[in-house]
Amino acid sequence: MKKVLVFLAVLGLSTAAMADAYAKCAGCHGAHGEKKALGKSKVIKEMSKSDIVAALKGYKDGSYGGPMKGLMKGQVASLSDADMTAISEKIGK
Numbered sequence: 001m002k003k004v005l006v007f008l009a010v011l012g013l014s015t016a017a018m019a020d021a022y023a024k025c026a027g028c029h030g031a032h033g034e035k036k037a038l039g040k041s042k043v044i045k046e047m048s049k050s051d052i053v054a055a056l057k058g059y060k061d062g063s064y065g066g067p068m069k070g071l072m073k074g075q076v077a078s079l080s081d082a083d084m085t086a087i088s089e090k091i092g093k
């Protein structure tokens with residue numbers, strides 16, 4: 001019984017985290033990905049869903065990015081693949 005409750009709690013938390021995964025990005029990228037973050041990034045709502053996932057994975061493993069990629073690496077470090085997909089579904093074309 002206790003295990004079931006723990007499982008449900010974890011499930012609830014991860015669902016909430018997924019729905020909210022973009023919240024911390026909005027300050028720089030805009031609520032709908034319509035801004036150039038800090039005047040430097042692409043307008044990410046113009047990117048395809050797969051390009052967004054590729055960029056986020058690349059920031060995480062260090063294989064993608066421009067002069068400010070270190071900043072984005074910190075942003076994506078705690079995102080799971082599922083979070084990245086959820087973000088791309090919300091923002092990308």
Ligand code: HEC
Pocket residue numbers: 021022024025026027028029037038040041042043044052055056064065066067068069071072075076079087
């Ligand atoms: C503190 C401001 C800031 C926050 C918060 C932030 N970003 Fe960024 N983002 C940037 C900057 C600056 C760049 C350009 C970095 C570079 O030089 O590659 C960027 C680049 C990107 C790119 C690639 C666009 C391109 O120009 O190639 C994507 C996709 C992206 N961010 C998504 C996100 C997501 C998703 C989050 C939240 C998890 C997030 N960002 C949070 C500032 C931010």
